Amino acid sequence: MDILLQVNVAGEETKFGIEATEVDKYIRIISQMNHICLKGLMTIAPFAENPEEIRPVFKKLYQIYIDIKNKRLDNVTMDYLSMGMSNDFEVAIEEGANCVGYHMWTCMDNWSWTNAYKNRYGFISVDLDKEGARTIKKSGHWFKQVADDHGFD
Structure with a gap:
């Protein structure tokens, strides 16, 4: 590993x-x-x-x-x-x-304390109003494609 x-x-x-x-x-x-x-x-x-x-x-x-x-x-x-x-x-x-x-922690939905938790970062969005339903963001789909292709051309 x-x-x-x-x-x-x-x-x-x-x-x-x-x-x-x-x-x-x-x-x-x-x-x-x-x-x-x-x-x-x-x-x-x-x-x-x-x-x-x-x-x-x-x-x-x-x-x-x-x-x-x-x-x-x-x-x-x-x-x-x-x-x-x-x-x-x-x-x-x-x-x-x-x-x-991107670092490993960007895979999860998180907020930055440096801007009063206004921006949300990560590949996956967590809907706090719908029992934590998760949605893959555009950046998550992009990262999957890069991983599937074993990197950039």
């Missing part, structure tokens, strides 16, 4: 992921697992009005990513560095992100 390891670089209590100081320990454990392949790292930086304020978070994860890549461990390819959200992805790309866009 291919995985990305989420690192809580900023140490925020409201975010998941392992602490940056624990990464090496977990990487070594994962490298010994026969059915797990670590494909990269991911993080969600703290929200900031000015994306420049969180540049150090992206710099730190990029350095961890490079350090791991240079170890050339079994079952650890480090193909992906996923960082950046809609308000800071440009800075994330400048700092080495090569995976920006």
Whole structure:
């Protein structure tokens, strides 16, 4: 199974992921697992009005990513560095992100606290008035087609 390891670089209590100081320990454990392949790292930086304020978070994860890549461990390819959200992805790309866009949690219907829960995101819409009836959105059909075609042309 291919995985990305989420690192809580900023140490925020409201975010998941392992602490940056624990990464090496977990990487070594994962490298010994026969059915797990670590494909990269991911993080969600703290929200900031000015994306420049969180540049150090992206710099730190990029350095961890490079350090791991240079170890050339079994079952650890480090193909992906996923960082950046809609308000800071440009800075994330400048700092080495090569995976920006949909993440696993976008498959479900969810709301963003950053805009007072006004926008709904995800491939599947959940109707809260109809006992949670689910409807696949256009983006869900698009993603299915991409998956069926094994990617883009």
